[in-house]
Amino acid sequence: MFGTTEIIEGHTKLIVPSDHSKGGPGKRTDSVFFNEQMAFNRDVSVMFLRALDKDVTVADAMCATGSRAVRIANEVPNAKEVVANDADPKTMDFVTANIDINLLTNCRASNKDLNVLFSEEAFDYVDIDPFGPPVHFIQAAIKGCRKNGILAITATDTAVLAGAQRKKCERRYQSRPIRGAMCHEMGLRILMCSIVKELAKFDRGMEPMLSFYADHYFRTYVRVTEGAQNADKALSKLMYVKYEQGALERLHSDSPDSEYRYGPFWGGNLHSSSHLNMMDASFTAEERRCGKMLDLWRNELDTVPFIYDISELSSFLKISPPPMDDFIAALNEIGVASRTHISPTSFKTDLELKDVVTVYRCMPRG
Numbered sequence: 001m002f003g004t005t006e007i008i009e010g011h012t013k014l015i016v017p018s019d020h021s022k023g024g025p026g027k028r029t030d031s032v033f034f035n036e037q038m039a040f041n042r043d044v045s046v047m048f049l050r051a052l053d054k055d056v057t058v059a060d061a062m063c064a065t066g067s068r069a070v071r072i073a074n075e076v077p078n079a080k081e082v083v084a085n086d087a088d089p090k091t092m093d094f095v096t097a098n099i100d101i102n103l104l105t106n107c108r109a110s111n112k113d114l115n116v117l118f119s120e121e122a123f124d125y126v127d128i129d130p131f132g133p134p135v136h137f138i139q140a141a142i143k144g145c146r147k148n149g150i151l152a153i154t155a156t157d158t159a160v161l162a163g164a165q166r167k168k169c170e171r172r173y174q175s176r177p178i179r180g181a182m183c184h185e186m187g188l189r190i191l192m193c194s195i196v197k198e199l200a201k202f203d204r205g206m207e208p209m210l211s212f213y214a215d216h217y218f219r220t221y222v223r224v225t226e227g228a229q230n231a232d233k234a235l236s237k238l239m240y241v242k243y244e245q246g247a248l249e250r251l252h253s254d255s256p257d258s259e260y261r262y263g264p265f266w267g268g269n270l271h272s273s274s275h276l277n278m279m280d281a282s283f284t285a286e287e288r289r290c291g292k293m294l295d296l297w298r299n300e301l302d303t304v305p306f307i308y309d310i311s312e313l314s315s316f317l318k319i320s321p322p323p324m325d326d327f328i329a330a331l332n333e334i335g336v337a338s339r340t341h342i343s344p345t346s347f348k349t350d351l352e353l354k355d356v357v358t359v360y361r362c363m364p365r366g
Contacts, residue, residue, distance in 0.1 A: 004094075006101075009039050010046065010285040012074045014067050015097045032064050032091050037215060040293075041129070042068045043284040045152065046075045047294075048210060048221055049125065051278035055080040056124035059144060061114040061137070062086060066095035066107075068127065073099075073107035075283070085110035085117050118144025129154040134191075135172050138198045145224050150209070153195065156217045161187030176262050180245045181309035184213045184342050189305065191218050192266035196234045205230030210297065211270040213342055223272075239267035239305065248316055248353055250306040269302045293341060301338040301348040310345040313360050321345075322363035330359050 007014050017032055045068055049056065055078045060069035062085070069084035084095045084107060095109040110117060118126075118140045126145045128137050134153050145151055155161060160169045162184055163177035170176055174197070175190045177183065188211055199206055204224050211220040225234070240263035242251040252267060253260040276298050281290035310321045321327075324339070328347060331337035337349035349356060 007036075009067065010043065010071055010075055011283060012067075012071045013098075013101045014065065014070065015094060015101060016065050016067070017094075032088070032094050039285045040214065040289055041154065041217070041219060042071050043281075043286055043290050044210070044212075044219070044293075045127065046071055046284060047279045047281060047290060048152075048275075049076045049079060050280065051275055052078060053278075054078065056150075057146075058082040058125045058127070059117065059121070059123040060084055060127045060129075061117060061141065061144070062128060062130050063095060064088075064091055066091070066098045066109070068129070069095075070098040070102055070104065070107060073104045074102050079106060082107040083110050083117070083121070083123070084108070085112055085114065087111070087113045114144075115140045122146045123149065125150045125152065127152045131156065133157040133160070133172055135194060138195060139201075142199060142202055142204065142224070147226055148224060150221060150223050151195065151206075152219070152221045153191070154217050154219045155191050158184075158187065158213075158216055158218065161190050161218060163187070175264055178241065178243055178262050180243070181312040181346070182243065182250070182307050184218075185305075185307045185340070186241070186262075186265055188213050188218045188220070188270070189265035189267070190263075192220050192222070192270075193238055193264050195220065195222060196238065196266060199224065200231040200235055203228045203231050205232075205234035207272065208266075208268065208270055209272040209275045212293070212297065214293075220270075234268075237266065237268040238264040240264055246316075248308075248312065248357070250353075252305060265305070267305050271297055271300070271302055273298065273302070296339060296341040299338055300340050301336060301350065304348055304350050307340055307342055307346050307348055308356065309343060310347070313357075317357065317360060319361070320365055322360070322365055327360065327363055330363060331356070334359070 063069045066084040069082050072079050073082040092111050099107050126141045128141045134155050163179040173190050173194045178186045206222040209221045239252045240256040240260040242259045281287050284290045314321045328337050335351035340346045
């Protein structure tokens with residue numbers, strides 16, 4: 001192979017294109033795609049799978065250089081078998097080189113269209129991380145997911161899901177997005193809603209284990225549940241939202257009308273606290289960041305769907321923001337509140353808006 005370089009990510013050697021992307025969503029080139037910034041994304045996969053209490057078979061269905069698959073095979077002791085699959089023949093030199101350089105016996109290369117792969121084999125854990133929207137691949141991933149298996153799905157069409165391209169979001173995801181302070185959390189919830197609807201077609205439901213927004217993408221890990229009853233249970237957690245940009249009030253309903261016109265969104269939890277408590281940031285490529293995010297996910301209020309932002313409150317009330325930690329502490333004196341992983345200036349609370357505003361107005365400012 002020409003134009004390659006060797007890097008170390010986590011505890012794994014990787015051979016990648018010399019002209020690989022180093023930040024942002026990356027750009028398509030003639031060489032095989034690899035984005036250095038996605039090391040954190042791959043770290044999360046490693047942490048997530050290490051926390052499972054059983055051996056698993058894994059399919060990275062769109063693996064490009066094989067970096068995620070090879071890291072999982074090398075760094076997750078309970079990864080019994082990992083399939084590094086990509087439909088592009090150009091990827092196979094990288095995939096086989098990365099398997100060989102790490103002396104892996106539990107990882108194999110596969111050069112198939114993912115629809116073919118999942119018609120032939122099924123896995124405990126199926127990972128879909130496309131360049132762009134995942135909507136075209138979700139049904140195939142579901143077919144390749146074993147009973148009570150796990151789907152891990154990334155969406156990099158962030159602007160679409162966050163409302164910057166409303167019509168495109170409505171076409172791709174059959175959901176009307178929200179602009180403003182809530183846009184990224186609700187974009188994540190649109191992605192999760194689309195997975196629920198696809199699973200329901202197969203009489204399957206889902207239980208979220210970890211879902212987040214980071215850098216330029218959305219990512220969710222869900223356990224697939226079996227049967228029509230579980231499908232109906234998941235569908236019952238979809239919601240519609242009333243929200244006017246420039247106002248602070250957020251309301252949700254289980255059905256749409258002229259006021260509740262945004263959505264549908266996933267209205268349930270984003271995470272499984274028990275699984276998060278089993279995850280460990282040790283020996284990851286970005287250990288400090290992984291530890292910080294684990295702390296945020298574990299402490300994030302996950303019983304309410306709405307996010308607020310300090311800048312939104314300050315703009316609406318025409319007063320300067322108080323220190324974030326002091327404000328969260330004041331909210332917790334009369335209710336429950338937390339920071340969120342979405343933004344360092346965002347928070348969640350179970351308090352009514354009038355109480356949030358009252359506390360905000362009364363905060364000392366120096």
